[in-house]
Amino acid sequence: MKNTIAIELGNDDKHAFSMVVPELPGCFSAGDTIDEAIVNAKEAIELWLEIVIDDGGTIPEPKTIITHQANLEYIGWAWATVTIELTKLSDKVG
Template identity: 40%
Template sequence: MMAGYLALVHKDAGTSYGVSFPDVPGCVSAGDTLEEALANAAEALGGHLALLATDGDSVPSPRSFEALRADASLADEFEDAVVSFVQPHATASAA
């Protein structure tokens, strides 16, 4: 079973839901609804991790909620965020 990652979901008035992964820099996604944003995030995460592996780059290990909250460099990202757990979708190259 693939590990999942904690995702931060943000939503400002008049915008789509945005999703980012503190443990996977550069992997972001969005959607018009929360459900769509999280589904898109699972697909983006799966693709991002597959590309890292294909390129021979290390795949980051997911940290616990407590470890992420204790990371002072993420304080601004946690502000007004909803935290969700996202398991990456397997991609064709990763299957």
């Protein structure tokens, strides 16, 4: 499963890069560098998904970067995708 992350670029060396996963409500993280933000995003997504799976919830279908870029809330943000292996997150998948 590929998830899109939106990364708010820090405008100086004193601020971290924050990131959100638009289709996963409340899933966010940060990092001192973009690379660190992406690694932290993957961990946040895995935790979010694992909780939803274990609770029997529904996982939203991932949307494309282009779809998210149309959201005015994310103008000027950087975009990346991370791949998550759902079968490795919970014994309830697969």
